[in-house]
Amino acid sequence: MEFFGSNVEKRSEKGENVIIHVVFMRHGEKEYDPESPETGLTLAGEWDSRAFGQGRGRKSYIEPHASDAPRAMDTAKYATEQSPTKDKRGLVLEDDLAFHYDPEGDFLKKVMEIKRDVLGENPESLPDDEFGRRMFEANSKQADYYLSFGSQRPDPKTFSPVETASGIAVMVHKIIGNIKEVESGSEIDHINGTHDFNLAAFLKEIMIRKVGDQKIRGFDSVEEIGGSFNFTESFEVLIKTDEKGREETKLIFRGKEYDLDMGRLNELVEINNNLKTREDE
Numbered sequence: 001m002e003f004f005g006s007n008v009e010k011r012s013e014k015g016e017n018v019i020i021h022v023v024f025m026r027h028g029e030k031e032y033d034p035e036s037p038e039t040g041l042t043l044a045g046e047w048d049s050r051a052f053g054q055g056r057g058r059k060s061y062i063e064p065h066a067s068d069a070p071r072a073m074d075t076a077k078y079a080t081e082q083s084p085t086k087d088k089r090g091l092v093l094e095d096d097l098a099f100h101y102d103p104e105g106d107f108l109k110k111v112m113e114i115k116r117d118v119l120g121e122n123p124e125s126l127p128d129d130e131f132g133r134r135m136f137e138a139n140s141k142q143a144d145y146y147l148s149f150g151s152q153r154p155d156p157k158t159f160s161p162v163e164t165a166s167g168i169a170v171m172v173h174k175i176i177g178n179i180k181e182v183e184s185g186s187e188i189d190h191i192n193g194t195h196d197f198n199l200a201a202f203l204k205e206i207m208i209r210k211v212g213d214q215k216i217r218g219f220d221s222v223e224e225i226g227g228s229f230n231f232t233e234s235f236e237v238l239i240k241t242d243e244k245g246r247e248e249t250k251l252i253f254r255g256k257e258y259d260l261d262m263g264r265l266n267e268l269v270e271i272n273n274n275l276k277t278r279e280d281e
Helices: 041-054 070-081 106-119 128-147 161-181 194-208 262-280
Strands: 019-026 061-066 185-192 207-211 214-217 234-241 247-253 254-260
Touching: 019 041, 019 070, 019 161, 041 070, 061 070, 070 185, 106 128, 128 194, 161 185, 161 194, 161 234, 161 247, 161 262, 194 207, 194 234, 194 247, 194 262
Parallel strands: 019 185, 061 185
Antiparallel strands: 019 234, 207 214, 207 254, 234 247, 247 254
């Protein structure tokens, strides 16, 4: 005897029809200091972080991660607090989201010099719109300077752009690897508070852009993708599975959808593994 339903394909309780929004965002606006990058959020930075969270749709749960910089932690925390999602997980600190640099090194001296040159002698006296314009220009020049080092370190203790990109690659790779363990039908927000150099470094290594009739990976200057990251700006790695658990991964950035170079992602994961092995020795 054939029982009713015995010929119906059985669905898994995990890994099917899952959507994970892996959002990597720059921290909110921070206090300006011409000598140091290590400042906290302004009041506007706090409000913008909260507004970012309010703009997220309701999900099964939201999970915040951040570097150990207070401005990044606060950004992820405020965004999560204001999310309409009811199930809010605790903040997880991730070394892979940090920007590793030497506070006494030549690299920091150079990037701070770039900022001072663009902002001028009395940036506090500039109208808000002009200050914002110059800050965006300075950030773009700093990003291009940093990215020009490629796989080389700007100084012995400052991670190379490739090493920095590898940290985000590891996080994306881990989530893809674990998606089969997520309850079927779930939609998740995975919010990651990090830094503009980290975001730009990852996109340069991973994003596939269509230029004319060709597809190319990355870019030569951040100007090609619209300039550096604004405060609380983000990109999203969207990971989805269908009813049979088949995966699809896309990059969403500034309103456009891009493919990712998954081969390069795997290479970056290996680079990160080797980096951590050297640090442990």
